[in-house]
Amino acid sequence: MTDSQGRQLAWWRQRLADAPELEFPTDRPRPARPTGARAGATRELPDALAGGLRRLAGTEPSSFDAALLAGFLVVVNRHTGQDDLVIGSAGPDPVVLRTDLSGDPTFQELVHRCRDTVLGAAAHRDVPFGTLVAALAPDHVSGRHPLFQIGFGAAGDGTPALAAGEPDRAGPDLEIVVVDTDGGLGLHAGFSTELFDADRVGRLLDHLVAVYAQAVDAPDDPIGELDPLGADERATLTAWGAARADFPADESLYRLFADQVRRTPDNVAVTAGDIHWTYRELEARAGRVAARLAALGVQPGDLVAVCLPRTADLVAGILGILRAGAAYVPVDPDQPAERMALILGDAGVRVVLAPADADLPAGDHTRVVPEDLPDEQGPVADVAGADLAYLIYTSGSTGRPKAVMIPHRNVVRLMRATDDWYRFDETDVHPLFHSAAFDASVWELWGALLYGGRLVVVPYWVSRSPERFHELLRQERVTVLEQTPAAFRQLVAVDERRASRGELALRAVVLVGEALDPDSVLRWFDRHGEEHPRLINMYGITETTVHVTYQVLSRELLARCAGPIGVAIPDMPVRVVDAAGRLAPIGVWGELLVGGPAVSYGYLGRPELTAQRFVPADGDRLYRSGDLARWLADGTLEYLGRADQQVKIRGFRIELGEIEAALTAHPEVTDAVVVVRGEADNPLLVGYVVGTGYDEAALRTHLAARLPAYMVPAHLVRLDAIPLTGNGKTDRRALPEPRHEIGAGFTPPTTPTEKTLAAIWAGILDRIDADRIGTGDNFFDLGGNSLQATQIISRVRDAFQITIEARQIFTHPTLERLAAQIDEAARPQLDAAELDALEAEIAGLSDAEIQKLLGGAG
Template identity: 50%
Template sequence: AAVLAELRTGDPDRPLADIALDAGPEPRPATAGRPCTITEVFAEQAARRGPAPAVSGDDRSFTYAELAARAERFAAGLRSRGIRPGDRVGIVHERGAELVALLLGVLRAGAVYVPLDPAYPRRRLTYITEDAGLALVVTDEIAAGLPADGEVPAGLAGPDDPAYVIYTSGSTGRPKGVVVPHRNVVDLVSGTAEDFGFGDTDVWTWFHSVAFDFSVWEIWGPLLTGGRVVVVPEWTRRSPDEFAALLRDEGVTVLNQTPSSFTQVIETQRRRFDDLPLRLVVFGGEPLDTFALLPWFDRYPETRCRLVNMFGITETTVHVTSQTVTRADALAGSRSVGQAIPGWEVHVVDTRGRRLPPGVPGEIAVGGAGLAHGYLGRPDLTAQRFVTDRVTGRRRYLSGDLGRLLPDGCLEHLGRLDSQVKLRGYRIELDEIRKALLAGPGVVAAAVVLAAPGTAEARLDAYVVTGGPDDEPDLAALRARAAAVLPGYMVPSTFTAVPALPLTVNGKLDEAALPEPVLGGAPVAEATGDAGVVLAAWRSVLGPAIGPDDHFFDSGGNSLLAAKTLAALRDAGLTVGIRDLYGHPTPRLLAAHLAGPPAQKEAQP
């Protein structure tokens, strides 16, 4: 109909190739209300919910009134350090209730927070500090002496002023900062609150890194709707049993998880039934295998706990679409991520930017309330990705994701158009890793691929080509070099030397022709006693080539596989916890530790 109307009444000199094939659905209106900042909405909640609990963590807990007062003192301290509205403040602080107050204090001072994960390599932290032009970097030690008394004027930031800058992986080898204003976060929460029923009785978990934009939803979602945030301690994040106990004991009602992480929750519920109080689980960060949810539905039917799959991007403020997942969807293996949330709009476009009709795959383009200002200090890249819709004249973001619209207006996500992948929720440019490997001595070619995507076994495999046939690559040194430059989630699990990278007839990497990476070292003789039990458990998860001195995380292990290994060890009758595995990361070390005095072993939940 849209094409016919254009042919009948449009510009007769317009080329046929420029006619949009589909006008697309109109965006659902956002929740009505005056433009607000994060701090203004929180202040309204603090005035209404003063004595109610706002955030609790291992370090301390705050009521709404206490959190507001603590943030005010942080804001006063920042202003006494010379921080002014619009300044960017780096935050390198352990996750906890105090960090929530610090983030709120930065916003209250009219400044912009730039979260930095303390686990990042020093070189990456240095790069972001310089690229962002940070006026101040607040560490745990600095934060301890920061609070001060003093007047902090109101209205230091407006709805369109930046609230935070989160850095994402970059294809050029340099991370890029995404600048997001206050208005977007407020619109995200207000646009979903009615449908999801957010309110005073909700208890949310803050599970993810503050440098991962899922944390924006986990922190401000509850605090802007009167709920409570439970900060999940780092070791609890890594232990499925401890995490399940926390969900039960804290009465958590709203859980946000990447699909990979949720596999641990499902596995825990298979082994022990905790009668969790969850009413809503939101998935994001990576594609969801809906079929894998069937065991959950067996325990928690749809009438008891609602599961929602959300598609989103840092550049469009965390979430874009939502789809309630039913048992029928799981049985059908649905890949739908639903329709745009109120205030957002989604289209699928071709290479010329024209909208495509339902059923035709193309690039996912996002418009509406959630669009970021752009990339910090990268006007060319901003102009390339944030473009003007030729039909509506409105701004939209070209996501680089492949998708197609269904006849009912829902979106199917079909993967990426480039080398970007998602691993346990993190958005990773494979080219950034490849460039880091190519900087290694003697490396003339490199490739990185994602193996077993969407599963607990998902990992990054690296393949390198050295200068000549007689060059023997030092793969351990190459791994160490990568770990010094890249955050842990971007360091490949395996490194394999190859004489050349296999190519297709079109000259592209032929992933199917790459050799199977070897996890661990050469096969060894079976050990006996507890050492044999430990080695057998590791091999059952990481593969038969694992030897007694192979490092768990250098052999393809990750936090999800660590949970599987612990379950295998416990099934074999050993008393072992997550700290034991991380502190003794080879079978020989772990077996020796478990054979030591009981006082050396961590207490089990």
């Protein structure tokens, strides 16, 4: 390499330092073994437009190239939302072009920036592209062009020969060349057919033509005012997002329930263990609750907390509160006391339905005990659809949970708007699987009680045991099941071990709360087919009343779309917009906004936050979901994930800022950041903590007192300082992978059971080796969660031929204590000689052999 090339290489290193990866949306994920198949598309620019671009650029060829590049970068910006753009020049000897679009420059100013980009690259192109690739050493991905994925340039006269690509050394994913055609201009695109559909690339070329035309007419306008959408595409997007129907809903939920009581008084309304209350009996029980509330002075519009375990009285309590005209505030009895106190205080609750032995926080409230209700019936309050039905608290970025206010009419229209899809009736059986503090329970509750169906209350420990829950589905002949994808994945694993395929009565399985897990859906189809039951994906938001969209799943659909959420419920207008609130083009990711009669009143006592998230638009009121979605070419929606600091963990929406606030509230923690690691089907919260004197066990105790279990990070990583980028922001890419550290008091497993159990844990937990798990380690402190705990049950059964209960894992979470439980369970099933022989066999195996015995996955 010459001295000149060395200086130029140093320039490129500086120029491309910290260059972001271009996140250009594709129609399909990149295949593991690309074939390199490509196709082309073209558009012609009118002669007048071509002349306008030349006049705009002036006489210098570099300025003309810069003007063409500027228009293309505007389109790329709208398709990616990124301001720092790295693309490449088109052709066999490319250069990398990095341009900054920040600050919403005028088009003319952007042309100047692009001219500097083009001239800078041209002045340093003595470094061969292959040398530059070798020097910068980007991660190699099969079939992916190094350093850039989008190419753009001008070819002069004639039609360009665009890169055909090879299976392992492909050309750019998308390459566009502007061709001079006797005074006019032609746009020629070459693209990977494995990533893009032809209509997507055609729309992109149309966007480029539209931007060029507007830039010629108004070169001094900010680029944010250039609109790539044509009239036809805008009309299509508007039609897809419009509400299609309206449903009357000016009624209270309790009145509708009472109407159902009159229609089917003797139908069983709720089953909970040995309790089987008819609709008449459930109404009477709710009436007794209402009478007790009335005696305490509860008035319509008041808020009453319900802090009951999953029993029939939970259902009667909710109905009794609504009968009294109040709104219910569900408080999970397993919440930490500090968080429970925060909710009760924030809502100003004066009355709490709770068992006599419940450990409620101190406060100015009266406890109503289900076992101590009067015999009389309380009145049915005069409540309208606009009155509040419930508050549900969700995570808050400031460390303070926020209460979503939902009126009766929102739920009433939800049930009516989806009735054509589900047709619930008296024959249906619905499990109340979810906590009342999770809005999925609203759908479960009223899907049964407004249609004469039967509601089966699922005890907490049954909901935590897929085996027992599967048995409950079979015994109770459940017909409609609602599950988060994480819980459904566990249920599928149990179902695959069952001998009979026809033992379930399910007609519909509704997946809610988090991103779809296509693998578990396909495994279910392998066993049950696609029709009986139907599997339905429903995207939803607490602030827009449980559900927003509806999509029946099929093999064909999942082959072309990983996160289909379908079409909006008929009375709900939706939009997909970019960061500036402009309609996102078809196929381009943007924030999903939801409007219509499903939108809640906002957040209790938080007017500023309500104004931020609930925005007026064209006479409607739209909720900014913070979720990324896009319109597919057939008018259905696909879901990607969160666009902000919120994440979904097992269906619960979490603000990472709330966890960070809880961490920094510890006196020995000076700074903290929380991120999500792991695979999409098993996301893990990882907390990075700065502080010198804190003890991890004490810090976890501190968090457990303030946060629900699903918000406590799986891993806590000690750092000297949080890494920062050059502009002072948290450098999340520089955060180290979590690694379980062996503490000073580490004691390795010694008994055969302990060694086998350590291997099981290592196979379930992420990033932890069996030899780093000690007898005193707690499964949940190592990063395990309640759903992963259920995997221990099946793997213990396979390894030891015994069955343990989920409760045992939670009450004996350390390796030593759970191993003792396994030994205790095994003893009655094996005589002394058999037990000695089993222990001798396991004792003679290495850790690797134990892993192999367990199937290689723990």
